[in-house]
Amino acid sequence: MSNRSTRRKFFQTTAALSAVAAAPTAGVAKPAKGEPDFAKAEVYSRLGVRPFINAVGTVTVYGGSLMPPEVTRAMEEASRYFVNVPELQEKAGARIAELIGVPAAMVTAGAASAITVATAACVTRGDRQKLARLPDTTDMPNEVIEQKSHQCGYEAQMRLVGTRIVQVETRAELERAINPRTAMMFFLNKNDGDGQIKRAEWIEVARAHNIPSFNDAAADTPPASRLSSIVKEGFDLVAFSGGKGLRGPQCAGLLLGRKDLIDAGRPAISPFGGIGRGMKVGKEEIIGMLAAVERYMKLDQDAEMRVLENRVEHILAALSGIPGLSAKRFVPSIANEVPHIALEWDEAARGLTSQQLVEKLREGEPSIAVLPGGAGKTTISVWMMQGNEHRIVARRLRELFGKA
Secondary structure (H helix, E strand, O other), X not given: OOOOOOHHHHHOOHHHHHHHHOOOOOOOXXXXXXXXXXXXXXXXXXXXXXXXXXXXXXEHHHOEOOOOHHHHHHHHHHOOOOOOHHHHHHHHHHHHHHHHOOOEEEEEOOHHHHHHHHHHHHHHOOOHHHHHHOOOOOOOOOEEEEEHHHOOOOHHHHHOOOOEEEEEOOHHHHHHHOOOOEEEEEEEHHHXXXXXXXXXXXXXXXXXXXXXXXXXXXXOOOOOOHHHHHHHOOOOEEXXXXXXXXXXXXXXXEEEEOHHHHHHHHHHOOOOOOXXXXXXXXXXXXXXXXXXXHHHHHOOHHHHHHHHHHHHHHHHHHHOOOOOEEEEEEOOOOOOOOOEEEXXXXXXXXXXXXXXXXXXXXXXXXXXXXXXXXXXXXXXXXXXXXXOHHHHHHHHHHHHHHHO
């Protein structure tokens, strides 16, 4: 997916998702040798829900990513015992911080939850009485500054705490916006290139005024080094999704950064009462997230990238020579930084629209999920494919464009 096609883009593609989700859920034919056997997914099929090959990527609406055996084993083992959850949260966070190389960490109920927890921490600064009063922010700093170009659809997660969003465009506007009511400065990592105020300048201003800076980097792994680099460059708090590139539990996330702010944020989430009570992270998710980080930090990233490159090369080779079809490899400069394929064609000349391609792939056997990318355009992500699924995708694409 492109730079702007992370989880947030799905605020703008709801209609397309609804259309493909409405595809038939009839019985699944017996797969050929080596193909995915979705008939075994009885946990879904008995409900009439049809599994599919994911050629979209790590998006929440399709379940994020698939957890590897190390993670599911750890979660299954964690489910057998009772523990004190606040103690587990603190000690698992300390271990995660050690593995990543940051001052402190905590497991949240996803990246959106991390935004709320971070905001609550910056508003209350560890005062438990103030925390219990949220979203009543009377006599507390209750303004969050963000660049207009960094609007992401997740401002609601900050407003939940009782804050007001103040938008700026220039350095001068930023300086004028800062006042005693300013609680936090929000930065959207993937939109760094869009705003007039770049990351280094954003950090500089925040530090000069002693205001915590928060960076939402939800979908910005790989590389693994980014888990620590954003904190090290000066952001006070950073959020990551647990169920995307890290391949942890889909309902988990990470909040990393300054220890005093992490300590202030930890009571803002379940099992404590108040603003974060609904953001429950169970013992299974905490242990699963720890297992995911342990796996990720020792993963051979180069070897994994070679697998993805091989999948891309196979699909490109299968589509080469089809008249009027352009198929090119690309890697987003930030967010989902793995090899993708961009397809482009003349809809009228081919007799096939982007939406028709999406529907035919979704309705076929096995079902394949892609998203329309505009007239005569779509993007194929190989990241979440398994085994030889990329070969199936290549074959189906060639068949459809050949018929068209």
